[in-house]
Amino acid sequence: MxxxxxxxxxxxxxxxxxxxxxxxxxxxxxxxxxxxxxxxxxxxxxxxxxxxxxxxxxxxxxxxxxxxxxxxxxxxxxxxxxxxxxxxxxxxxxxxxxxxxxxxxxxxxxxxxxxxxxxxxxxxxxEMADETRSMRDLALEVDEIGWKTGSISAQDVHISLVSSSDLGGDPSLWERSVRSLIENSSGKEGMIRGPRLGFIGVPPIISNLFPRIEGLGAKVVFFETQRQFAMPKRTGNWIDDYLEYTYPYDIGGRVDDIKRECGRRKIDGIVHYVQSFCHRQIDDIIFRKELGLPILTLEGNLPGPLDERNLIRLEAFLDVLEGGL
Ligand code: SF4
Structure with a gap:
């Protein structure tokens, strides 16, 4: 094996x-x-x-x-x-x-x-804990640069975080590519304009969701689940990091994490991505009750680009958010 x-x-x-x-x-x-x-x-x-x-x-x-x-x-x-x-x-x-x-x-x-x-x-x-931690810290650094300066695209932040689950299958190659993203972002003028969005839920099956959102003039500055894959709570003990990982445990931990990050990142609205036929769609009830921010629930089924129906819903959501800015 x-x-x-x-x-x-x-x-x-x-x-x-x-x-x-x-x-x-x-x-x-x-x-x-x-x-x-x-x-x-x-x-x-x-x-x-x-x-x-x-x-x-x-x-x-x-x-x-x-x-x-x-x-x-x-x-x-x-x-x-x-x-x-x-x-x-x-x-x-x-x-x-x-x-x-x-x-x-x-x-x-x-x-x-x-x-x-x-x-x-x-x-x-x-013995592999320090190496794993340092790799995940690189993914979290991409996230920090992305939301603070806008000099890394939402798609690149998403990929860096989501691929921290397996380090792209090749830790050395993965490290080089993430480091180069960080180096290239330095000194670059970022674009953060329009509504600041948080993205919660399972990673999207829609191939161009983040570029489309940015093309509509908004910026995704929080990726809930993807960020959790990089174990953002650095406890100093590798096993405890997996206890602080919110996604597999009770939803209360997720709600607390989302609220904290939405406050820190000054988020105007949330896109809750749900997958067709997924039991986690039920979480939407709790998020709508407890997060206290406008939420658009976006559903995807098959792999492929954003469809017209979801595009129109997204545009309408951004219009509403822009009206309140
Ligand atoms: S049904 Fe399972 S695999 Fe599919 S999106 Fe939900 S949690 Fe993920």
Whole structure:
């Protein structure tokens, strides 16, 4: 097993310690030349039309790896069935759970089992903690520069953060490309004009969402989930960083993080991206009640550019926000 797929962010240190290459299947799927063909392939295999597209893309993308670690608690209720399907086809799989109670002992036990699957130990993994932290700090630096100066585009900030889950599958290459983004931004005049938006929810399947938003004269200055992939709470202990990671635990932690960052980044409105057929759409009820900011809920299904209907809704939302500025 050299290349091991992951279905979302999991502790990366055991991968680096074991010498196995972590491959975020979401990024492989959406970054492929024809993501829609991967979806079609999963549907030909038997995946129902009314199941989230990301899951179908993950299934087909897993043909490029030798094993899969899937998060079955704290991310997606479909991942368990995905792992079962792959396992029955002969793929080595490992279910990883972020403990519901956010208990440190339970998390350590999960990480130890992950280490066992990858052929390493938690002590060896600890030795990779500084390197992992420094990589994630680079992604967070891109985020800071992006929202403070506007000299890095929303798309580049999004990619830097979202790819911190697997460091692009090649940590050295990833580090070079993120460092070059940072270096190129220095001294550059940024453009922050129009409404300042926060983006919350699962990463979008819409390929050109951020460039389109910027083309309409707004700036995305907060990427909730993508930023969480880079473990923004630096606790000084790598295991505790995963306890402070808000996404897999109770929604209260997410609400607190979103409110804090929206205040710090002076956000005027929020785009809540939801994926068709995703259970996390239900979170919208809580966000609308508790965030205290105008929210546009934008739904995507298949990979591809922003469609006309969502474009019109986005334009109308920005008009409303601009009226209040
Ligand atoms: S978008 Fe929702 S249903 Fe789809 S993979 Fe992510 S969590 Fe699961």
């Amino acid at each position: 050299d290349r091991v797929g992951i279905t979302t962010t999991v502790p990366l240190e055991p991968f680096l310690a074991s010498g196995k290459q972590a491959v975020d299947l979401n990024n492989s799927f959406i970054g492929s030349a024809s993501p829609n063909e991967l979806v079609e392939e999963a549907q030909v295999k038997g995946y129902p039309r009314n199941i989230c597209t990301w899951i179908k893309g993950l299934d087909t993308a897993s043909s490029l790896v030798d094993g899969v670690v899937g998060v079955v608690r704290g991310d997606c209720s479909n991942t368990e069935s995905l792992l079962e399907t792959l396992h029955r086809e002969g793929m080595p799989v490992h279910p990883f759970s972020y403990p519901f109670n956010r208990d440190r002992k339970d998390l350590v036990a999960e990480i130890e089992e992950l280490c066992g699957f990858l052929g390493t130990t938690i002590d060896e993994s600890s």
